[in-house]
Amino acid sequence: MKTYVASKSPCPVGRASRLLGDRWIVLMLRELFLGVDRFDGFLERLPISRATLTARLEWLVAAGVVTRDPPEARRARYRLTEAGRALRPVLAAIRDWGEAWLPQGTTQEIEKAPGPSGPDAPRRLEKGATGAER
Incomplete structure (x- = not known):
């Protein structure tokens, strides 16, 4: 299982891309903004393996984008932190770009x-x- 290692790049885009450049992270953030907050909820809505989901949730927690509440519980809830909520306009921009430039069914x-x-x-x-x- 890959673990998240924060980027030491002097470039903020390079640092952000370490986390946001992962396909699953972006899709998981979308689901968090849509109200999904439990492990099983992500599994129901994404074609992701349990191992990958576990790893990516750990990445989001390690990066300070999501908290796990309570931290050690089996049925924890995942909640966006202030840093995570600040990504809302980024996801909206990605959605708008995809709608304009990558039309469905093409x-x-x-x-x-x-x-x-x-x-x-x-x-x-x-x-x-x-x-x-x-």
């Missing part, structure tokens, strides 16, 4: 062509919903 097929990495190397992406080649 598929992009990869055309296969011979290339330097072999016959199955991706050559280009089909045009997306915007009509722009990606």
Whole structure:
């Protein structure tokens, strides 16, 4: 199980990305903002393994984003701290960006062509919903 190690980067974006760059952390924060506060609640709403969920909850607690109340109870509640609540506009911005730039149901097929990495190397992406080649 991976443990959270705080970044020593002099760059605040680098430090934040140590925690927020993890896919599960962002989805767990979404669920916390939607009112999920128990381990089983996360399991019901996310396709995450118990081990990964345990590790990521520990990361959030270690980073000071979430508290576990009571700390040693089996049926603890997870609550956002002031630092965690300060992430609300960040999650809202990610949601808005995803809605604007990654519309639901858009598929992009990869055309296969011979290339330097072999016959199955991706050559280009089909045009997306915007009509722009990606």
